Amino acid sequence: MFDRYNKVQQAVLETTLELIVDKELQAASMSLIAKNSGVSTGNIYHYFSSKEDIVNELYKAIVLFNGEFVTRDLREGDSIQTRFRLAWKNVIALGKKYPNGFRFIEQYSFSPYIYEQSKLEAYKGGWCGRVAKLYGEAIEQGLFIGMEPRFMVQMHYGSIVYILKGHAQHYMELTEDLEDEAILACWNSVSKEKGWNE
Amino acid sequence: MFDRYNKVQQAVLETTLELIVDKELQAASMSLIAKNSGVSTGNIYHYFSSKEDIVNELYKAIVLFNGEFVTRDLREGDSIQTRFRLAWKNVIALGKKYPNGFRFIEQYSFSPYIYEQSKLEAYKGGWCGRVAKLYGEAIEQGLFIGMEPRFMVQMHYGSIVYILKGHAQHYMELTEDLEDEAILACWNSVSKEKGWNE
DNA sequence: ATGATTAGAACGATCATTCGATCGAAACAA
DNA sequence: TTGTTTCGATCGAATGATCGTTCTAATCAT
Numbered sequence: 111m112f113d114r115y116n117k118v119q120q121a122v123l124e125t126t127l128e129l130i131v132d133k134e135l136q137a138a139s140m141s142l143i144a145k146n147s148g149v150s151t152g153n154i155y156h157y158f159s160s161k162e163d164i165v166n167e168l169y170k171a172i173v174l175f176n177g178e179f180v181t182r183d184l185r186e187g188d189s190i191q192t193r194f195r196l197a198w199k200n201v202i203a204l205g206k207k208y209p210n211g212f213r214f215i216e217q218y219s220f221s222p223y224i225y226e227q228s229k230l231e232a233y234k235g236g237w238c239g240r241v242a243k244l245y246g247e248a249i250e251q252g253l254f255i256g257m258e259p260r261f262m263v264q265m266h267y268g269s270i271v272y273i274l275k276g277h278a279q280h281y282m283e284l285t286e287d288l289e290d291e292a293i294l295a296c297w298n299s300v301s302k303e304k305g306w307n308e
Numbered sequence: 309m310f311d312r313y314n315k316v317q318q319a320v321l322e323t324t325l326e327l328i329v330d331k332e333l334q335a336a337s338m339s340l341i342a343k344n345s346g347v348s349t350g351n352i353y354h355y356f357s358s359k360e361d362i363v364n365e366l367y368k369a370i371v372l373f374n375g376e377f378v379t380r381d382l383r384e385g386d387s388i389q390t391r392f393r394l395a396w397k398n399v400i401a402l403g404k405k406y407p408n409g410f411r412f413i414e415q416y417s418f419s420p421y422i423y424e425q426s427k428l429e430a431y432k433g434g435w436c437g438r439v440a441k442l443y444g445e446a447i448e449q450g451l452f453i454g455m456e457p458r459f460m461v462q463m464h465y466g467s468i469v470y471i472l473k474g475h476a477q478h479y480m481e482l483t484e485d486l487e488d489e490a491i492l493a494c495w496n497s498v499s500k501e502k503g504w505n506e
Numbered sequence: 507a508t509g510a511t512t513a514g515a516a517c518g519a520t521c522a523t524t525c526g527a528t529c530g531a532a533a534c535a536a
Numbered sequence: 537t538t539g540t541t542t543c544g545a546t547c548g549a550a551t552g553a554t555c556g557t558t559c560t561a562a563t564c565a566t
Contacts, residue, residue, distance in 0.1 A: 118511090134421055136334040140556055150513045151557080161556065217415070220477060223332060257489060261471065261480055265490060268470025269463040269497075276462045279418060291455060292463060299467075299497035316545090338522055348547045349523080359522065512563070520555070529546070536539080 111175050111211065119157050121147040123168050131210045135165070135223065166228045169218060172211040173232035179204050180237040190248045191297075191306060197241050198270060198293045205274040206284075213278070216271060238263055245300075254300050266296040309373050309409065317355050319345040321366050329408045333363070333421065364426045367416060370409040371430035377402050378435040388446045389495075389504060395439050396468060396491045403472040404482075411476070414469060436461055443498075452498050464494040 112120045125147035129138035140161060144151045158164045180200040184193050205212045218224055219232075233239070238260075245259035254262070273292055277284035298304050310318045323345035327336035338359060342349045356362045378398040382391050403410045416422055417430075431437070436458070443457035452460070471490055475482035496502050 132420065134333060134419065136332075136555095139554075141554080144514095152514065152559085153512050155557070156511070213418075220473065221332065222330070257493075258480070261474075261486065261490075262493075264470045264474045264480070265467040265493065268466035268468070268473075270466070272462045272466025272469070273459065275418060275466075276459075282456070282459055282462070288459065292459075295455075295460075295463065295497040298502075299493040304496075304502060334521095337520075339520080342548095350525080350548065351546050353523070354545070508566090510564085510566105513561085515559090515561100517558075518556100521553080522551105523553100524551075525549090527547085527549100530544095532542090532544105534539105534541075536537095 111208070112171050115171070116157075118149055118153065119167075122149055122154055122158065122164060123171065126164050127168055127172075127210050127214055130165070130168075131213050131217075162223065162225075165218075165223060166225055168214065169224050169228050170231055170235075172215055174235045175208075176204055176211065176215065177235045177237040177240075179208075181240050184240070184244075190244065190251065190253060193244055194248070194297060195293055197237075197244065198266065198296065199289070201267070201270050202274065202284075202289050202292075205270075206277075209278060212274070216275075238267070253302065255302060257300060262300050265299070269296055309406070310369055313369070314355075316347055316351065317365075319347055320352055320356065320362060321369065324362050325366055325370075325408050325412055328363070328366075329411050329415075360421065360423075363416075363421060364423055366412065367422050367426050368429055368433075370413055372433045373406075374402055374409065374413065375433050375435040375438075377406075379438050382438070382442075388442065388449065388451060391442055392446070392495060393491055395435075395442065396464065396494065397487070399465070399468050400472065400482075400487050403468075404475075407476060410472070414473075436465070451500065453500060455498060460498050463497070467494055 112123050115123065122143060125143050126138055129142060129146065140151055140154065143149075143164075144154060147154075154164075158167065180197060182200070184196060188196075219229070242259040242263045245254060245262050248254040249256060249259065269292065273282070273284060273288075276282040294306065297306070310321050313321065320341060323341050324336055327340060327344065338349050338352065341347075341362075342352060345352075352362075356365065378395060380398070382394060386394075417427070440457040440461045443452060443460050446452040447454060447457070467490065471480070471482060471486075474480040492504065495504070
């Protein structure tokens with residue numbers, strides 16, 4: 111997940127992510143990060159300029175990773191429906207496979223702790239824009255109703271995030287069938303005709 | 309919002325909410341809460357046993373308030389569609405009118421800082437269960453597809469939360485027309501027939 | 507031997523919490 | 537009425553712990 115960093119940085123970032131996600135930001139103290147990562151506090155400051163710097167680096171790295179993960183197998187040649195299903199399947203797979211990174215972005219994408227510049231970099235590398243473009247195509251082809259693509263993506267992302275949250279909190283099971291149903295529901299919410307009719 | 313508390317407690321709760329929402333939990337230090345609320349630290353501990361206690365009281369109070377707000381005007385006699393629209397309209401109105409309380413619940417409903425007992429009390433007084441029952445009726449009447457009501461509510465709540473988030477961050481406008489479109493999209497995502505056909 | 511890397515003690519600041527001292531209004535005594 | 541007692545409400549300084557960060561010395565690789 112943090113391939114582009116050296117081993118010390120990786121250890122620090124992984125530890126910080128773990129601490130923040132299953133405690134709180136405040137619980138991720140430098141001394142705890144140092145102890146759990148096996149890197150001394152002094153050395154941490156050799157690779158990061160501050161605690162804020164660690165958290166922001168974490169943010170950028172995860173957004174980049176997530177963006178790559180979600181859109182990695184979207185081919186221009188495939189139909190809109192195929193790409194639609196694949197994209198949201200990937201979002202769900204991401205949330206299940208990398209719950210810590212997912213929850214972190216979930217929690218901190220609106221936080222003042224993250225610099226505006228980090229968010230800007232995130233926006234460029236993120237996947238929302240690319241998926242919104244797909245929605246635009248769907249409107250052009252008369253598959254979707256005339257709603258702002260960004261708005262639809264936001265709605266659908268919210269749906270997926272919340273069923274993932276429910277899953278993570280063990281409020282509800284999340285089988286493959288349910289995933290498919292959820293994605294179909296998203297499609298139907300903005301499609302002109304109901305169902306997958308290809 | 310905190311009617312059932314005395315004046316000192318109200319001042320503390322309001323100040324804490326404000327600090328947590330527009331900074332972070334860590335930024336809401338006792339000394340800051342004391343300064344901004346006009347209540348001395350010593351006196352705060354006369355009414356609350358700890359900082360955790362304040363935050364948990366805050367959580368319970370807001371959940372109760374939100375539950376009341378969302379379901380206040382749902383009448384058994386009204387049609388399913390009417391109640392459906394009204395409920396989600398209320399959720400949106402809540403998010404717009406009380407953004408701090410809304411964001412607080414959003415951020416901390418999955419946090420380990422909130423005791424399990426607080427979450428349990430919240431669950432009983434919350435509105436999700438009541439709306440899920442409405443969905444159950446819709447299934448019985450053949451209006452909705454046979455999907456777990458809690459699952460549908462979770463999805464739709466996610467949609468609404470995210471367009472509210474987008475609105476709050478000024479990523480997107482949120483006009484009354486758009487609200488109606490979003491609610492209709494939620495309906496269509498799980499309905500057997502498209503559109504409001506009453 | 508030199509320069510980068512690592513360690514952990516030390517620093518001042520700030521944290522949540524405690525504590526002893528006042529304040530103020532009611533209760534009672536004269 | 538007036539003076540005294542009482543007790544919860546309120547305050548803010550003090551406490552020890554812990555915070556993020558810095559510093560100096562030791563270690564490592566070359």
